[in-house]
Amino acid sequence: MDEIKIKNTSDHLANERTFLAWMRTSIGIMAFGFVVVKFSLFVKQLSLLLGKGNIIQQKGYSAFIGIALVAGGALTSILSYIRYKKTEKQINQNIYKSSSLIISILTSLIFLISIILIVYLIEST
Secondary structure (H helix, E strand, O other), X not given: OOOOOOOOHHHHHHHHHHHHHHHHHHHHHHHHHXXXXXXXXXXXXXXXXXXXXXXXXXXXXXXXXXXXXXXXXXXXXXXXXXXXXXXXXXXXXXXXXXXXXXXXXXXXXXXXXXXXXXXXXXXXX
């Protein structure tokens, strides 16, 4: 069989590794959001089982924060795919230009969610 030689193979492989790292990150963010929501439900059920309805606040924001984290993870996966395809196209055209817009958006989003989580934890203690 004839081998097909791809230009800039190492650049394409590095782009793919970066994409996969972003995908692992998005899965981790979504998993953490899932755990936040499920742990809140677990604590509510535990307090009802023990007959102590006042163990936790009835008006919690865990579900909102968990859903926001899952949405942030989904956004991370979509933006990472867009970044991957854009970089692939630039590598093929030999005109790669670094861009930090997606990284800035995701960092801001995760930072905002973490601030909300910190405020929630301070208020619930």
